[in-house]
Amino acid sequence: EYQLARTNRELNILGATSGDTGSAAEYAMRGKKGVRVFMLSPAGKMSAFQRAQMYSLQDPNIFNIAIEGLFDDCQDIVKAVSEDLEYKARQKIGTVNSINWGRISAQVVYYFNAYLRTAEKIGDPVSFAVPSGNFGNVLAGHIARQMGLPIRKLIVATNENNVLDEFFKTGVYRPRKSAETYITSSPSMDISKASNFERFVYDLLGRDPKALKALWQDLAANGQFDLSEDPRFKRVEEDFGFQSGSSNHQNRLDTIKEVFARTGTLIDTHTADAVKVARDLVEPGVPMVILETALAVKFAETIEEATGQTPPVPAQFLGIEKLPQRVVEMPISVEQVKTFIAENTGL
Structure with missing residues (x-):
């Protein structure tokens, strides 16, 4: 103002x-x-x-x-x-x-804050699992890692709209058409074309703008691009620490129910996707931080289905x-x- x-x-x-x-x-x-x-x-x-x-x-x-x-x-x-x-x-x-780049740069701070509160001493590895739709939050983690933060793994957690999971596992990036996009109980991740993914691929290609442009022209012409045979694809995990996984509605229900029974905490559906995927990829001795998406009350119907509990509503809402x-x-x-x-x- x-x-x-x-x-x-x-x-x-x-x-x-x-x-x-x-x-x-x-x-x-x-x-x-x-x-x-x-x-x-x-x-x-x-x-x-x-x-x-x-x-x-x-x-x-x-x-x-x-x-x-x-x-x-x-x-x-x-x-x-x-x-x-x-x-x-x-x-x-x-x-x-x-x-907006401003949003990404601000989120980088969260990773440093979480790392300093998690690691026993500076230099110890910490992994992060991030519910991912538009790839902005986990991109901020990627940037923090490039800045020197000792992030061991960046776990990309998706729901049934698993375009990103497919890429990180196979090297094929194939955004779905509208008819192929699922409407799920973690709706903030019902995304097929992740805007910030292009920023990551730019780094993956050695920050070569011509190579990036060629890939996106291939994507526009053919509906996908394939890096599975490109030696640079190995950098995804070896150099950048990325892994991925996906979750479905039943996985969300089971995870929300288990976390509530064990801790008394209600987590929202997107956070549940990340918890489910993180459990499959956690390493002994390396803390795994789950980035939470939203208050459980925003997805009360699924929370009630999983736990029988009605999530509390903040007073202002x-x-x-x-x-x-x-x-x-x-x-x-x-x-x-x-x-x-x-x-x-x-x-």
Whole structure:
């Protein structure tokens, strides 16, 4: 607010969310002068609590747009708008969430913080398991490791939408089409095309921009690319410490139930995916830190199915699902989103 006012500018933030980071951005920016937030989300694909947390905001500078598609469609629209440089400049567009480098760089700090609280002494190895959809959080871990943090393994945990797991196991990257993308009980990971994966592959290819461009042209032409025979693929685990695994609905139920019975803690469905995968890959003597995704209450139906327990609701969110909701539904259309933004900015 201060910087915008000082320079007599406005900022229109455009983002896409699969359920969690969108509401974080909206709550951070609600009521801020000189800032508007236009947040795209997949219509009907988030939990009722997630929808209520976002759509119940009545602040005039917050605009929720439910796209009649999947998260990947929302993300594609954001990228298309951002690639129209003339429109972006005219509408003063900025971005949030996974595709914003600022978000990635901030998350690097979490790994250092967690490491210092976990390792018995500096230099001891620690592994991290990360629920992964758009690859932003685990990319931050990759960057922390490159900065010298003694991370032994970075475990990429996926749900039934196992595009990333398939790549780290086989070298084949094959984003699924909409009809092949599952709607799961860990919906924030119902993602096929992970934005930040391109940033990792850039490192994997020795930071060769021409090689990266060629791969993504191959992806656009053929729907996949294959590095299984490329000697650089060995670097995934040998140099960068990546391993992966996937989880399904029954795995989530079993893990949530077991963790609650053993510790009395209710974990959400995405965290359960990471716990399940981490258990298969944990090494004796190396601590494994699980990165938690969200409060269990956001996915109460699955938590109750697993444990018979109703997750507690934070006081500030009591009754949130009964509040009026403010959201505009749209088809998968870049032009309609552009028009909506222009109509609500006056620019």
